[in-house]
Amino acid sequence: MYIRDIAQYEGKEIELKGWVANRRDSKGLVFINLRDGSGLVQCIADQSKLSETEFNNAGKLGLESAISVKGIVVKDERQIGGFELQVLSLHVYQFAEEYPIAKKEHGIDFLMDQRHLWLRSQRQWAIMRIRNTIIYSIHQYFQKEGFVQMDAPIFTGNACEGTSNLFETDFYGDPAYLSQSGQLYGEAMAMAFGKIYTFGPTFRAEKSKTRRHLSEFWMIEPEIAFCDIHQNMDIIESFLQFVIKQVLENCQAELKLIDRDTAILESSLEAFPRLTYDEAVAIIKGEKDVNGQNSIKSLEDELAAVNEQIIALESEITEREEKIAVPGMKKGEINFNQTKIVQLKQALKDAEETQRNIPQWLASAKNFEYGNDLGGSDETVITRLFDKPIMVYDWPHEVKAFYLKRNPEHPRFARGVDVLAPEGYGEIVGGGERETDEQMLRSKITEHDLPMEAFEWYLDLRKYGSVPHAGFGLGLERLVTWMCKLKHVRESIPFPRMYGRLLP
């Protein structure tokens, strides 16, 4: 019996097992918010309906104590799920020790240290359930489209794209690296099965400290034989839209719990704009407007808005501080104002950080040098102008991986495609059409200063039935982060691994 099914049992007696998410008492009454992993329900322990021991135990329950209760389900519109439980008997599995996560705001470092417990909180529960729906619908999409799920190795002997820093391990005395992409193996498997996808962990040893990086994350990499860049973009679009639709249909409650405004998810069900690199650069530099919006001007407007917001926050803080300094105010009102002041100061800190960042982004956008890869801030700048993901394709070949095919009409462009999520989230997918010509690949491998012998098996794929093919890599955590509109990827995975974070 789980809380999520409680509506079917109105007026009936049921048994629930779970943890105490909150407890309050009053004379003769104890209110217990019970959490069982499937949902939350308030249980009322009434002195007149319980034995003395049971009632005393109810009053002693600390947060996260484990209990089971039997009782009658009663409809009550005031409650979270619309129902509450009138307790008839209560069994205690364990009285929990003092729980470190208080019913109050905490700093991120503290919460990350308590990640094993933080996962129990409502917001994390909602995020992880959305993550689960995303994973499930990814499999549903590919399975219904006839893709075969296959796994690329995690230990590899070579740095596949020769770019990222890899984690080195000892493989029976030889150096081996943790995989940073299953891409090349995906191509081999696609030549065997036509359409495949991998879904596995990926490792990057970058000392990145930003809101979009993890050292260990999950990547989905489909690879399709007989597919060009445009068909590849069609697949990316229909795939992402399927996932978004599933989340919208199945996670309404979770989205509401985390206050996700779903307007952008809904508009993402319309066709994604497809821009060439040249068009994207023109937009970033402010040479070309989008829907009447200019990137440079919108940044400047935001900076002005942030400046105003800072002044407003500062004056509200001063005002409230002066108010509580006057003697005679009731304690409850002082508390309320103090809590408010703490929140306002946090908002002020965030605003000041934005205030420091925007000028850097502006400078980066204005001085963007044609031919470079888009930086994190450039992605932020461009995606703020759209209400759905955008696809940028045909990149200068120098900035992209060696295995990408050239545009046959304009060989200075490689047929890569990046999908940038809206609302400033940036790259969630990177992919493209692969080079099919063996000699071309050999010269690119030499050009990138990569060890030829490590790629001989890969080059074999171009000797035996080389065909046009394409694929892409989706960063699961980045998709979860955007869809939940999280501030940081670290909240999108149960136990994040990042620079400086190996525990818990």
Added chain:
RNA sequence: UCCUUGAUAGCUCAGCUGGUUAGAGCGAGUGACUGUUAAUCACUAGGUCCCUGGUUCGAGCCCAGGUCAGGGAGCCA
């Protein structure tokens, strides 16, 4: 690796221009209250002011070096 912001009670923070015995709220403990939603009210306990060195009659506050953390750049999904 670079730029930037920070570290004070279990947690979130205040602490003025360097000045006597370092504060609040939450949490914990005790008590009051029969409908609470982070309940409320009263009382109690709770401190290596990140570390090392320096300046000073005097340092939580100033200076130097370090550690850890937040944000950004680079790199990327």
